[in-house]
Amino acid sequence: MQSLLPLTNKVISIAPMMGWTNPSLQKLIKVIAPNMMFYSQMYHVEAVIRRPDKLTYLSENLIFQLGGSSPEKFLQAGRVLKDIGIKKINLNIGCPSPKVQKGNFGACLMKEPNLVAECLSALASSYHSNQLSVKCRLGVDHDDSESFLHHFIDTISKETDIKTFIVHARKAWLSGLNPKQNRDIPPLDYERVYRLKEKHPKFHIGINGGINKISDITEHLKICDEVMIGRLVLNDLYKIHEIDAYYNQYNTSSRGSLLENLKVYNKDTGRFLQSLYKSMPGCKEWRRKLPEIENLRQLLSLSQQNSLLATQEIG
Numbered sequence: 001m002q003s004l005l006p007l008t009n010k011v012i013s014i015a016p017m018m019g020w021t022n023p024s025l026q027k028l029i030k031v032i033a034p035n036m037m038f039y040s041q042m043y044h045v046e047a048v049i050r051r052p053d054k055l056t057y058l059s060e061n062l063i064f065q066l067g068g069s070s071p072e073k074f075l076q077a078g079r080v081l082k083d084i085g086i087k088k089i090n091l092n093i094g095c096p097s098p099k100v101q102k103g104n105f106g107a108c109l110m111k112e113p114n115l116v117a118e119c120l121s122a123l124a125s126s127y128h129s130n131q132l133s134v135k136c137r138l139g140v141d142h143d144d145s146e147s148f149l150h151h152f153i154d155t156i157s158k159e160t161d162i163k164t165f166i167v168h169a170r171k172a173w174l175s176g177l178n179p180k181q182n183r184d185i186p187p188l189d190y191e192r193v194y195r196l197k198e199k200h201p202k203f204h205i206g207i208n209g210g211i212n213k214i215s216d217i218t219e220h221l222k223i224c225d226e227v228m229i230g231r232l233v234l235n236d237l238y239k240i241h242e243i244d245a246y247y248n249q250y251n252t253s254s255r256g257s258l259l260e261n262l263k264v265y266n267k268d269t270g271r272f273l274q275s276l277y278k279s280m281p282g283c284k285e286w287r288r289k290l291p292e293i294e295n296l297r298q299l300l301s302l303s304q305q306n307s308l309l310a311t312q313e314i315g
């Protein structure tokens with residue numbers, strides 16, 4: 001299949017999602033969309049220092065997301081992550097949840113770019129600046145002017161030499177909206193991200209928020225360096241396969257063949273597969289029976305029954 005856009009130096013990535021982008025999903029994505037970068041869910045620096053044994057990610061195509069606000073803890077966490085083979089780290093400056101605000105990290109740190117720079121400088125004692133990145137919003141609360149965003153990015157890039165920023169193209173309200181509402185209600189403004197890229201043509205600028213279609217990805221990649229995809233992974237997993245195949249010029253596999261390529265299956269994998277047959281005949285049956293599945297053999301058998309269902313209904 002011919003891609004309309006050669007993906008030289010461009011990145012398509014799976015967004016960090018708490019409770020979802022864990023090692024089990026990473027293994028599944030390796031089969032479904034092997035060329036995509038994968039951001040882990042956010043881990044607080046303290047959790048990394050305390051339990052590095054829990055971080056059983058594959059190091060390939062992984063960007064590990066950290067949250068926190070103590071430079072000293074970032075120094076320690078950086079050493080721990082380096083020791084277990086993590087190659088790239090992203091700092092979460094976009095999460096608006098009350099719990100995260102209480103810990104003084106996430107989106108509220110957009111108001112403290114110098115502290116963010118100090119945390120990143122601490123990581124830079126274990127990592128090169130091109131292995132480090134920041135994910136942020138357009139702004140927070142009433143600090144939502146374009147100059148606020150530019151000041152945030154300028155301060156960090158000058159203080160640390162970090163030049164990779166992924167921007168969720170909407171602001172966050174720190175009070176009044178819960179995290180889910182903060183992913184939907186503040187309006188998307190992609191043009192602001194484009195203008196950030198225009199201002200810093202040599203920076204790697206990623207764009208995120210509401211991007212679900214190949215045609216939209218192509219448009220964003222004409223300007224930005226990375227498109228980050230979040231909820232689509234949970235809502236329509238096969239689309240992620242189609243996107244990877246399209247931009248990397250290979251033929252898509254059937255849903256059944258993708259499942260045959262899974263090496264392990266556990267209950268956790270099951271919840272990621274809920275949307276695999278979205279909008280296909282038999283999808284309700286698939287979703288209903290999936291929680292009962294205990295191993296790969298049962299999964300393949302269910303998928304075969306499902307494709308039979310699909311053919312009968314189409315016929």
Ligand SMILES: Cc1cc2nc3c(=O)[nH]c(=O)nc-3n(C[C@H](O)[C@H](O)[C@H](O)COP(=O)(O)O)c2cc1C
Nearest residue numbers: 015016017018041042092168209210211229230231
């Ligand atoms: C369930 C869930 C958990 C999330 N957890 C994180 C997180 O840990 N770190 C982060 O930076 N963003 C997190 N996000 C935000 C996503 O990374 C992304 O910015 C957002 O969903 C917008 O992208 P989308 O419209 O493609 O979903 C989360 C989103 C969802 C839906």
